[in-house]
Structures are given as structure tokens and as C-alpha cells.
Amino acid sequence: MKQGGALRRFLRKVLFIDLIEGLWVTFRYQQPKYIYTEQYPAERPKIAERYRGAPRLNTNPETGETLCIACNLCALACPENLIVVNSERDEKTRRKVLTTFTYDTSRCMFCGLCEDACPVDALELTQDFELASYSREGAIWDRQMLEEGPRPTKYAY
Amino acid sequence: MPDSTFLDATELVLNMGPQHPSTHGVLRVILKLDGEKVIGTECVIGYLHRGIEKIAENRTYAQFAPYVDRMDYVAAVSNGLGYCLAVEKLLGVEVPPRAQAVRVILTELNRIASHLIWLGTHALDVGAITPLFYCMREREEILNIFEKYCGARLTTHAFRIGGLQYETYDTFEQDVRAFCDMFLPKVDEYEELLTGNRIWIGRLRNVGILTAEECKAYGVTGPLLRAAGVKWDLRKAQPYSGYEQYDFEIPTGTIGDSYDRYLVRIQEMRQSVRIIRQALDGLPGGPIMGKVPKVIKPPVGEVYVSIEAPKGELGYYIVSDGSTQPYRVRVRPPSFVNLQALDKMCRGALVADVVVVIGTIDIVLGEVDR
Numbered sequence: 225m226k227q228g229g230a231l232r233r234f235l236r237k238v239l240f241i242d243l244i245e246g247l248w249v250t251f252r253y254q255q256p257k258y259i260y261t262e263q264y265p266a267e268r269p270k271i272a273e274r275y276r277g278a279p280r281l282n283t284n285p286e287t288g289e290t291l292c293i294a295c296n297l298c299a300l301a302c303p304e305n306l307i308v309v310n311s312e313r314d315e316k317t318r319r320k321v322l323t324t325f326t327y328d329t330s331r332c333m334f335c336g337l338c339e340d341a342c343p344v345d346a347l348e349l350t351q352d353f354e355l356a357s358y359s360r361e362g363a364i365w366d367r368q369m370l371e372e373g374p375r376p377t378k379y380a381y
Numbered sequence: 382m383p384d385s386t387f388l389d390a391t392e393l394v395l396n397m398g399p400q401h402p403s404t405h406g407v408l409r410v411i412l413k414l415d416g417e418k419v420i421g422t423e424c425v426i427g428y429l430h431r432g433i434e435k436i437a438e439n440r441t442y443a444q445f446a447p448y449v450d451r452m453d454y455v456a457a458v459s460n461g462l463g464y465c466l467a468v469e470k471l472l473g474v475e476v477p478p479r480a481q482a483v484r485v486i487l488t489e490l491n492r493i494a495s496h497l498i499w500l501g502t503h504a505l506d507v508g509a510i511t512p513l514f515y516c517m518r519e520r521e522e523i524l525n526i527f528e529k530y531c532g533a534r535l536t537t538h539a540f541r542i543g544g545l546q547y548e549t550y551d552t553f554e555q556d557v558r559a560f561c562d563m564f565l566p567k568v569d570e571y572e573e574l575l576t577g578n579r580i581w582i583g584r585l586r587n588v589g590i591l592t593a594e595e596c597k598a599y600g601v602t603g604p605l606l607r608a609a610g611v612k613w614d615l616r617k618a619q620p621y622s623g624y625e626q627y628d629f630e631i632p633t634g635t636i637g638d639s640y641d642r643y644l645v646r647i648q649e650m651r652q653s654v655r656i657i658r659q660a661l662d663g664l665p666g667g668p669i670m671g672k673v674p675k676v677i678k679p680p681v682g683e684v685y686v687s688i689e690a691p692k693g694e695l696g697y698y699i700v701s702d703g704s705t706q707p708y709r710v711r712v713r714p715p716s717f718v719n720l721q722a723l724d725k726m727c728r729g730a731l732v733a734d735v736v737v738v739i740g741t742i743d744i745v746l747g748e749v750d751r
Binding site: 241 | 579
């Protein structure tokens, strides 16, 4: 672009070729097929399968029982120590039973170390990405919230 | 009665930032001005300090990996690669060839993304609004690949110590190839918009000159050093993660002004595409995770590993005391070291040139302050 004689350079300058070249690029993009904007609330974005979004505590779809075995590995793996797992021992079966499970999404950085640590795939980061709440307490999810998932407002368009 | 009034004052101290839009975050620059000429500058940093190096001392090696993404959040993958390489060297772990190749692909994609952000915002600072939208549009494609690969777009946490956590997804090669094919004509478009533009040249030519000697004296690395004519790229000088297999050139400038840096970064994007294509062609199969113990407990010792991040030499110095947590992690951030050349580049320039110089260093305040 910069080679050429002095006359060529002079003509480029006088005839505003350098500016017209740039304007031509923007002119080419005025066709509607080049629109790139996503009309977000009306048009839902396509979220990748592996997306690390809202946490979910999986349940057995047939019985509705939680898959979590209360092993506490996710709480140990978490860099921010935001998972609290409480359990008690069932006297009859001698197994650990999950009582409460708290997940503080306000401090979570969605690194995915907890779901990597889970040996039974009970804790999972899902494709839900709308985590806003009206209070700080609303960002701390209990077991029920984790099992049901967030319910973001759906807007009608 | 004072014999000098305010109007007689020749020197004026002006605060630029921390909320100035062209300081790319929360950098405060105190300018000493004589009219419109800059006599001296002083940087005030630390507004984004989160104590990441201190956090490392209370986390296990694996737990600290997501935090390094938060330093240079524009090039999170490069940060993760540097950290993983450092811990792997400390452990003496061999990374499988497939993991190395995928790492190279993602890091080079991230280099392009980082340069695109730089190009867009730098052009915006100078007054060209259009390139920002085009750069963001192409960057979106890269972020989509990241999202599909590892589930996050910006702070990716893509690599784990010893290799990769995620195998590439089904259409990974297709997507990356499609991006490469799409991207090269777009670079030509950016060049059409900017390279020959008389305003762009007028604002950037001979602004913020840093010669090779000055670069070396200040420890400046990355595109700034290469724009001064020094062929120094850690990917060639001390290859890591299999960079020795790939054939690429180190673009260099001549006089080391802002315009040269722009040309160097544009060329680097093209070279990155070249590396990505080679890595895709020779993508080996096999495992993606090396032999890493479940509990990472490196032997007592210390290690320094540096990589060529998009902004320059990114180094990790890790001291291990034999426990599961690092004794000390020190990061050599390229933005922080490059920023100290700001005063040298600004002296004698005009106020409007300070904006150009801050833009041309390509700083990310998350990395400067850590």
C-alpha cells in the first residue's frame, strides 16, 4: 500500500484515497445480512454445552432423591470455600445422609473445580446464566434452590 | 501582595484518571504540564490490587489456577499456560503432545483476541470508532470457541496442571479452521481502515519512541521491544509447549514508535493464524493429561518460568516448601514492567499523545496491580 512513486502518493493524498478506502469498508457492511447484534432478552443466546453457569445439585429423576453422597470433596476443592455440606449418619443404614447444602454464588468464580471433584456427578455447573437477585442473601443458594435451579423472569415480547 | 498570579504559572499539575476512559481501567497518571507540553508524568497504581500473589499462599496449587486468569483477563489463557508450565516444571511432569498442541492453539487464539481488544480500544482512543466494533465482532468468534471448549469465555481456566481437563469438542478443528479462514481477510480490512489513514499515521508516527537500548534498560518486552527492531520472542528464544515445531516469523519494526507497534501487532495476528494452522495440521492423538498425583505436593525448591504473553514476557516465580500450598508466588507481569516506560515516552510530548502512549503500551490494569 505504501509503495509507488511520489506522484502516486501525492494523488492518493489529494484525492483522499486513504480515507475513501476506509469508508468503502464500512459502506460494504451496511447490508442487513451483516447484522451481528443479538436482541438479548427476546432472542436467547445459544449457550455451549460445557458452559459453566449456575450450579445444580442433581437428583435421581425416578425417585427424586439427591445423588449427593455428602462426601464434602466439592467443599474441599473450592478455592473460595463457599460450599458448605452438612450431613448426618443414618442409624439404620450406617450411611451419610445429606442434610443441608449451601452454595454462595456471589463469591463463586465458576472455575468448575467442584464439579470436577464430584465423584458421583451430583454437583454440576449448568447452562443457566441468569443469576441476578435483589439481595445478597438471594445469591446464597440452599439445597432446594440448587435442586430446582434459578427461575429468571421471562419477558414477553 | 504576591507578585505572581495564577495566570503567571507556567507549570500545571493535572490528574488524568483513575476514571479517565483512555487509561483502560483504573490508572491514575499525574501529569506536569507546561502549556500543552508534558514535562513529566507519574503513575499511581494499585486501584485494582486484589493481592493475588498473597492469595496463592493460602491455596493449593490446583486451586490457585483460576486466580491467575484474573490478572490479565484479556489474555486469561496465556496466564493459565504460564502458571501450569511453572508448576509442571516444579513437579517434573511431562505434558503429552496432544495437550501441548491444544494449548498452543488456544494460546494463539487468545493472543489474537488480546491484540484485537488492543487494536479496537487503541483506535477508539485515537478517534477511530469503527475498528472497535469490527474487532469485537471477530473476538466474539474466538470467545465462542473458548466457551465451547472449556465452558467460559473470558476467565477460562482452560488448562490444568499436567495437561488439559477437557478433550476438544467434536467440531473444534472445524471451528478453528473456519475462524482462521474468516479472520485473515478481516485483518486486511483493519489495515484498509487504519494503515494508510492520514489521521492514524499523523497521530501515531513518531509518538512514544522507545529505542532498543531504552527498551532493554527498562526491561520492556513484547511488541514494544520488537517494534524497536529487536528480534526477541520467547517462543523462539526458549521454546515452551512445543513451539519449536512451528514455523513462524518474528515481526519487527524499525524506529520503535507507536505506528511500528501497530504494524508489529497486526503482523503478529497473522503469524498466530499461521501457528494455529500448523498446530491443527499436526494435531497428535493420545492422552491429554500427564502423570500428575492427585494431591500436588512439589518438592522443596523454586522455579521461574516465563512465556511470551500477548503483552510481553510473563514470568512465574514459585517457591515451594514441600507442602500442598506454594510458599510464595511472584508474577512478572508484562504490563507492569512496560508501564514504567510511560514517563520516558511521554516527556516532551503533548497531552493528546499521552493517550496514544498509554494505548500503545497495551496495559491491563488487572495485571499491573494484581
